Amino acid sequence: MGAVAEYFDNIKNTVTTIFEGMAVTASHFMRKPYTVQYPDRIPVRVQDTLPYRYRGILNVDLEICTGCLACERACPIDCIVIACEKDQKTKILTISQFDIDIIKCMYCGLCSEPCPTGAIHHTSEFEGADFSTESMIRRFVTDPIDAYKPKKGPETDERIAPILNRGMRYVNEFAQGGEAWNGGVVDDGAAAPGADDEEEAAAKQ
Amino acid sequence: MSTLRTEEMTLNMGPQHPSTHGVLRFIVRADGEVMREAIPDVGYLHRSIEKIAEKVGYHGFMPYTDRVDYVCAMFTNQGWGMASEKLANIQVPKRGEYCRAIATEFNRLASHLLSVGTMGMDIGAMTPFTHAIREREMINDLIEELCGARLTFNYMRIGGVAWDLPPGWREKALAYLDHFEPILDEYNALISYNKIYIERLANVGIISADEAVNYNLVGPNLRGSGIKWDIRKDLPYSVYSEFDFDVPVGKGEWGKLGDAMDRYMVRIRELKESVKILRQALKQIPAGPVLAKVPRNFKPPAGECQIRVESARGDMGWYAVSDGTGYPWRVHVRTGSFAAMGIIQKLSQGLMIADLVTLIASLDVIAPEIDR
Numbered sequence: 308m309g310a311v312a313e314y315f316d317n318i319k320n321t322v323t324t325i326f327e328g329m330a331v332t333a334s335h336f337m338r339k340p341y342t343v344q345y346p347d348r349i350p351v352r353v354q355d356t357l358p359y360r361y362r363g364i365l366n367v368d369l370e371i372c373t374g375c376l377a378c379e380r381a382c383p384i385d386c387i388v389i390a391c392e393k394d395q396k397t398k399i400l401t402i403s404q405f406d407i408d409i410i411k412c413m414y415c416g417l418c419s420e421p422c423p424t425g426a427i428h429h430t431s432e433f434e435g436a437d438f439s440t441e442s443m444i445r446r447f448v449t450d451p452i453d454a455y456k457p458k459k460g461p462e463t464d465e466r467i468a469p470i471l472n473r474g475m476r477y478v479n480e481f482a483q484g485g486e487a488w489n490g491g492v493v494d495d496g497a498a499a500p501g502a503d504d505e506e507e508a509a510a511k512q
Numbered sequence: 513m514s515t516l517r518t519e520e521m522t523l524n525m526g527p528q529h530p531s532t533h534g535v536l537r538f539i540v541r542a543d544g545e546v547m548r549e550a551i552p553d554v555g556y557l558h559r560s561i562e563k564i565a566e567k568v569g570y571h572g573f574m575p576y577t578d579r580v581d582y583v584c585a586m587f588t589n590q591g592w593g594m595a596s597e598k599l600a601n602i603q604v605p606k607r608g609e610y611c612r613a614i615a616t617e618f619n620r621l622a623s624h625l626l627s628v629g630t631m632g633m634d635i636g637a638m639t640p641f642t643h644a645i646r647e648r649e650m651i652n653d654l655i656e657e658l659c660g661a662r663l664t665f666n667y668m669r670i671g672g673v674a675w676d677l678p679p680g681w682r683e684k685a686l687a688y689l690d691h692f693e694p695i696l697d698e699y700n701a702l703i704s705y706n707k708i709y710i711e712r713l714a715n716v717g718i719i720s721a722d723e724a725v726n727y728n729l730v731g732p733n734l735r736g737s738g739i740k741w742d743i744r745k746d747l748p749y750s751v752y753s754e755f756d757f758d759v760p761v762g763k764g765e766w767g768k769l770g771d772a773m774d775r776y777m778v779r780i781r782e783l784k785e786s787v788k789i790l791r792q793a794l795k796q797i798p799a800g801p802v803l804a805k806v807p808r809n810f811k812p813p814a815g816e817c818q819i820r821v822e823s824a825r826g827d828m829g830w831y832a833v834s835d836g837t838g839y840p841w842r843v844h845v846r847t848g849s850f851a852a853m854g855i856i857q858k859l860s861q862g863l864m865i866a867d868l869v870t871l872i873a874s875l876d877v878i879a880p881e882i883d884r
């Protein structure tokens with residue numbers, strides 16, 4: 308008797324719990340769908356809906372790059388290559404190369420964090436597929452360009468001011484903001500950020 | 513007439529099998545549908561992450577820790593942050609600790625949702641998976657707003673976190689929790705109390721309390737066997753001592769204590785507890801800085817340290833040795849998934865082949881975390 312009762316009890320249980328589940332599923336016919344039909348059939352580009360901090364493909368505003376190399380040092384996989392030359396007489400720093408290897412980049416954001424002006428920053432762009440690996444190396448310098456010199460007080464050049472505003476907003480988003488970084492020179496007593504990193508790296512080899 | 517010859521069959525499950533949660537291989541010796549033994553073969557996802565730490569330095573290693581366990585990367589971030597802080601004796605600001613707690617608990621929600629979702633999918637119930645993933649996406653949206661990435665967060669830094677909570681985020685997070693709690697009940701109605709589902713999970717892969725301890729299981733796998741051990745509660749780190757929450761343990765309601773259903777229900781209940789912690793954390797979060805001043809050129813004094821974090825997969829240990837230079841001399845991670853792999857060979861004896869999938873899913877192993 309007990310076994311038979313249990314048998315029918317099990318069947319009853321199964322049917323009722325299935326119906327409970329079905330009720331949940333059915334209720335979803337009434338709700339708004341959550342799926343996004345990427346890439347087409349969406350009202351706005353996905354890129355435009357991403358939050359401000361989204362870490363997409365890197366971009367560099369060379370107009371406000373000070374050539375401090377903080378980003379190059381911060382990158383754990385060395386995918387940034389910058390070449391700067393300082394004219395001995397005029398003391399002007401010229402940036403002749405600024406390449407970022409997008410293939411190697413892991414979008415960690417460690418490079419944009421120490422940048423004093425927010426020149427190097429993540430965009431909301433993520434569609435980076437391409438046919439050749441060569442074209443994945445983003446070369447930002449076409450003609451050698453003079454490095455930006457931070458001014459005391461607000462920027463007066465009206466061409467650069469909006470770019471710098473954009474950059475500083477980006478920098479200030481980070482926890483330590485613009486204060487901890489003073490033109491790329493850290494106040495921790497060390498001569499320059501990571502000045503002896505290279506020696507150590509060499510010693511480590 | 514001579515009798516038919518019978519023999520044991522050796523099967524390979526994996527490395528590329530949709531239900532092994534990553535690149536994992538099991539060598540199964542089976543007699544018909546009953547397994548004699550399933551021997552896990554790990555190592556397919558070994559990426560030398562511990563060795564990489566010795567090459568990239570303390571700050572540079574943070575994004576790599578995301579790859580140790582990509583499903584709950586906040587915990588690995590926190591583990592590395594805490595280990596480095598302990599080496600250099602750095603105090604994380606209070607708000608930074610709260611940001612960490614909030615981020616990790618949201619990550620725990622996301623991780624457990626994936627676990628309970630794939631649990632259903634692995635035994636053939638596709639719908640709950642989509643429900644769990646939908647909720648996880650919403651959590652990922654929140655985390656993305658917080659740190660800019662959905663999976664490889666790199667949110668924490670040595671000495672705190674990289675970004676403060678964005679404006680309006682707290683309200684959004686609280687609104688999400690209000691939305692999430694009824695969804696959890698709905699999810700339970702959808703699958704957790706389904707009779708067929710319970711029958712599939714109950715009395716499968718029973719781990720007794722002694723066994724769980726002897727095999728070094730951690731996290732929900734250990735608590736599923738009825739042992740109340742949670743690092744957040746028993747060895748409180750960060751700000752967890754300030755929160756009021758329970759540690760759910762398996763009770764054997766549907767079968768024997770320590771079966772797959774118990775482990776599953778521990779995760780479901782932990783979701784509720786995480787929501788509780790999150791509400792308290794979001795309410796109590798103090799004002800102030802979130803990142804201590806840590807030099808870029810980070811050189812902790814020579815020494816060694818071991819810290820423990822309660823990750824979504826249990827007690828995660830980070831061991832770091834510093835020789836006083838800017839590069840750690842040795843780093844080791846102790847992960848819950850690796851410990852869980854050890855018991856599979858024993859539990860699989862006498863199990864049906866179809867139940868092996870249930871067993872793996874109930875142990876919630878993540879392949880990259882096994883091998884690192």
Ligand code: SF4
Nearest residue numbers: 382412413415416418
């Ligand atoms: S995002 Fe990370 S990996 Fe990419 S260039 Fe910057 S530091 Fe290097």
Ligand code: SF4
Nearest residue numbers: 372373375376378422
């Ligand atoms: S850290 Fe910024 S300013 Fe310095 S070199 Fe890099 S992009 Fe230019």
